[in-house]
Amino acid sequence: MRKIGLIGGMSWVSTETYYRRINSRVQIARGHDFSAPMVVESLDFNGLIRTTDKEAWKQAAEILSDAAKRLEGSGATAILIGANSMHKVYDEVAEAVSVPVIHIADVIGVKMKADGVRSAALIGTRNVMIEPWYRQRLIEHGVSLLPPDMARVDEIDRIIYDELMKGVVKRDAERTLKTFITNIDKTGVKAIVLGCTELDLIVDTNANILPIYDSTKIHADAAVDWILER
Structure with missing residues (x-):
């Protein structure tokens, strides 16, 4: 199996999800005696938040480019950035290393x-909802996107930063996302x-x-495909 590198810590909540899913999918494929060859660079998100x-x-x-270099130096043969928002600096990170950096929006677009x-x-x-750098990656895969509703943008952004990234899951947030999805x-x-x-902490996928289309699961599954050389 090939070793994967994960730039995590943005937040630790999603880093945990990546680690669990990648290892569980490797076990499903290879058996319970196996675990994923993986190296994690867990950053201090305090210097990156918002x-x-x-x-x-x-x-x-x-910061992310330096992390990617350390992962490559540790033997990672491909790298993940474990945060959608930080893919804004994807090009700089990808240029800093000689191994592939798997773009989260690309693997979503391919699956869709x-x-x-x-x-x-x-x-x-x-920044994911309203800026072009993420939206355009999906559009390039033939997906047309609903224009962002700014009222939804403000509330979802608040829920993510003030609650989910701290590991806080509230019933009100679950109801809010359910209402938004119903309206969409x-x-x-x-x-x-x-x-x-x-x-995915508040949306039943x-x-x-x-x-x-859950970006975390799809991105983690792409990592498993790489590890298993499928």
Whole structure:
């Protein structure tokens, strides 16, 4: 099996999800005596949270690029960035290493295309929902995206940063996301993309009125495919 590298700690909640899913899927494929060859660079998210201005994003790119170099130096043959929002600096990170960096939006787009899904609503942090760098990656795979509703953007962003990234799961947040998804369904789109690695804490991805494309699970499964060289 090939070793995978994970840039985590943004937040630790999703890092735990990645670690658990990658290892459990490797065990399903190879047996319970196996675990994933994996190295994790868990960053201090305090210096990265709610990055906004140009200088802060430059610093974020440097922090993640250095982490990627350390992972490559530890023998990782491919790297994941365990946060949708931090894929804003994907290009800088990918240029810093000689091994592949698996883009989260690309693996989602590939899966949606394979499933024949051509329209969706994207929900996640503010920068994921409204900035072009993430949306365009999905569009390039033939997926048209519902324009962001700013009222939903503000509330989802608040829930993610103030609750989910701290490991806090509230019933009110679950009800809010259920209402949002119900309203999105009325627009006629065919799927929801969870563009945040913590949203599966409050969205039932297996029992919903629309198909849910969970970025964390899809990204982790792409890592498993790489590890198993499938």
